[in-house]
Amino acid sequence: MPRNIITPSIQYIHNLYAQPDELLVSISSELEKRNIAIQVGAEEGRMLQILIALHGAKKIVEIGTLAGYSTIWMARALPEDGHIYTINKDPEHVKMAEGFFILSECSKKITQLTGDAHKILPDLVEKAPFDMVFIDADKISYPAYLDWAENNIRKGGLIIADNTLLAGMVAEDRPPDGIPPARWKGMRLFNERLADKNKYNATIIPTKEGLSVAIKMF
Ligand SMILES: C[S@@+](CC[C@H](N)C(=O)[O-])C[C@H]1O[C@@H](n2cnc3c(N)ncnc32)[C@H](O)[C@@H]1O
Structure with missing residues (x-):
């Protein structure tokens, strides 16, 4: 199922709790126009906001x-002195995001790198420790991003990562057809590392894509 399909239940959540405003709707429209609508859903944006608020990140x-x-969902949940x-590595994406950040009321809270x-x-190490890291880029690199997050978020900090169920493929015993084995192995390793109870208090919220949430305990 494509990422941006909105089921009646998801629509119900959007209507009640996660209404995207005009700016967020225009971002989604632009991404659909470019055929790269791989952003989080509004319900996940709202979930990120709740996690930020709960955690005081x-x-x-x-x-x-x-x-x-x-980014805009998260920036909106931050306090005035939050950042x-x-x-992003893709110059086209950076340019597009920059345009949307300028239009938002929270551009001062956002630094694009x-x-x-x-x-x-x-x-970014010189700005550590961070309260939270949200990982949502190339899947094969999740273990490397976890290495960085382990060293650069504070004890009690949050690691959140999207797509950690690989749309269900991560639950297969071996890499299924249609996915590079290294990506499947990398995600299995990432999830297994977060399952270490001596280091993390973690789970995967079973969204369609899987959203890992982990509290660093050390
Ligand atoms: C799934 S999209 C991010 C969606 C965004 N978090 C949202 O929900 O609105 C993944 C992005 O990561 C970027 N990306 C992939 N590999 C990267 C890397 N090694 N370094 C930086 N950015 C990367 C891609 O260019 C793409 O824009």
């Missing part, structure tokens, strides 16, 4: 901006 790193849809650093996350993350 102020300083966030997002890996994978796309057009800034999730989100969001990383352009480049491959593997190169950018080491530069």
